[in-house]
Amino acid sequence: MSIKSLWIWIGTWMIAGSMLLIPFARGQEQTQAAQLPDGDAKEIVQTSCSTCHSLANITTSQGHTPEEWKTTMAMMVNVGADVPPKKVQMVTNYLTKNFPEKPGPAPVAIPGNVEVSFQEWKLPTPGTRPHDPLAAPDGTIWYSGHMANLLGHIDPKTGAIKEYHLNKPMSGPHGLVMDKQGNIWFTANFSAYIGKFEPATGKITEYPLDHKARDPHTPIFDQKGMLWFTVQGANMVGRLNPETGESKLVVSPTPKSNPYGMVVTTKGIPYFVEFGANKIASIDPETMEIHEYVLPNEAARPRRIAITPDDVIYYSDYGRGFLGQFDIKTGKMVKEWPSPSGPQSRPYGITIVNGIVWYSEAGVKPNTLVRFDPKTEKFQTWMIPAGGGVVRNMMHFADGKLVLTESGENVVALVTVKNGDKAAITAK
Numbered sequence: 001m002s003i004k005s006l007w008i009w010i011g012t013w014m015i016a017g018s019m020l021l022i023p024f025a026r027g028q029e030q031t032q033a034a035q036l037p038d039g040d041a042k043e044i045v046q047t048s049c050s051t052c053h054s055l056a057n058i059t060t061s062q063g064h065t066p067e068e069w070k071t072t073m074a075m076m077v078n079v080g081a082d083v084p085p086k087k088v089q090m091v092t093n094y095l096t097k098n099f100p101e102k103p104g105p106a107p108v109a110i111p112g113n114v115e116v117s118f119q120e121w122k123l124p125t126p127g128t129r130p131h132d133p134l135a136a137p138d139g140t141i142w143y144s145g146h147m148a149n150l151l152g153h154i155d156p157k158t159g160a161i162k163e164y165h166l167n168k169p170m171s172g173p174h175g176l177v178m179d180k181q182g183n184i185w186f187t188a189n190f191s192a193y194i195g196k197f198e199p200a201t202g203k204i205t206e207y208p209l210d211h212k213a214r215d216p217h218t219p220i221f222d223q224k225g226m227l228w229f230t231v232q233g234a235n236m237v238g239r240l241n242p243e244t245g246e247s248k249l250v251v252s253p254t255p256k257s258n259p260y261g262m263v264v265t266t267k268g269i270p271y272f273v274e275f276g277a278n279k280i281a282s283i284d285p286e287t288m289e290i291h292e293y294v295l296p297n298e299a300a301r302p303r304r305i306a307i308t309p310d311d312v313i314y315y316s317d318y319g320r321g322f323l324g325q326f327d328i329k330t331g332k333m334v335k336e337w338p339s340p341s342g343p344q345s346r347p348y349g350i351t352i353v354n355g356i357v358w359y360s361e362a363g364v365k366p367n368t369l370v371r372f373d374p375k376t377e378k379f380q381t382w383m384i385p386a387g388g389g390v391v392r393n394m395m396h397f398a399d400g401k402l403v404l405t406e407s408g409e410n411v412v413a414l415v416t417v418k419n420g421d422k423a424a425i426t427a428k
């Protein structure tokens, strides 16, 4: 298979696997192409934008602001869309004119006592698509540049941003996690490997996965130093021993369950959510046997997951617009709350700071930052100043500051919680 057709294959699969729910039939393509409005760039969009995914990505989207189309075009060119540099502006203009931002569900503002401030950095490479953030113990921020094949590093004190390009083209760096030595491990989402980046030397080590394990997704270490990861599209969960470099993969019992966000309990048991099903699952750290727990609502689509220090799980139900709480002892959903902006709010990136749940709603424009206090069951929300553009993940520093990746805006944000209850800002 040539690199190009391999990439097309990956792209095709990725879109189907990422719940955009687009059947990839030729006939359908043609119908969609026919729906493209006339204009100077119609033909080029028709041919160059339908090789990896359906044109429905464009025609049925909520539309974009001019700035967002510029960023989207940069992302697509970064990953290999065949648009000559001289034509990029023309295509961008065509898309901006014909697919402007449509009003979607409105973000719901819920006031409260907690004050936050946002610091946002526009990233140096257009179309980086910052996917996951990493709040490092030294107070600096790392991020994965999913569509620019790089890892980025921000020093919030100076605002300096440094980029580290990966060795393997089209790696698609996605999830990030730091080991005890300060090395950064990442999932190469387009290239089926796990990478280790050593900030001190810039050295990158690649650990290729079995070829069936395309789309490695969320990485996390357990207490013994084993690296666990979900593999969304291949419907698998994996374990890599960093000392030997050996990895082992197992298949999720539910077909097309799209293993997604993952956490590890205090007892060392990994739990993950199945974004393609209404299920949460645990995996035996020794045998790798998977046990699934069914959430009561069939339409639930848990996308990301977070855990308190006393092992209470919260998950963002992207499909239905809920925040859910799950008890690992009983294996049942305990309670769920409708997310402030409603059924289309698309709760996504989530983290927990000393019992307070923070997450973002990706289905509203601008995206929101949501704070939920389980003790009072009260929500408070803020609009993300740069828009969010789908906050795919978030993480917190020990002092309670949050780091957010605003993927479609090419922005990384740091959120400082100024007041409110002390519990939210005290390091554990």
Ligand code: HEC
Residues within 6 Å of the ligand: 007, 011, 014, 015, 018, 045, 048, 049, 050, 051, 052, 053, 057, 058, 061, 072, 073, 076, 079, 080, 081, 082, 083, 091, 095, 408
């Ligand atoms: C080389 C493969 C490739 C080509 C060619 C391509 N795309 Fe994409 N596109 C992607 C990938 C990968 C994604 C992200 C899928 C995901 O992670 O959900 C994407 C997503 C999108 C999205 C959704 C926004 C987002 O951030 O997820 C839009 C809109 C889009 N593409 C437009 C275009 C346009 C316009 C063109 C033509 C100029 C194009 N694409 C050509 C690979 C491609």
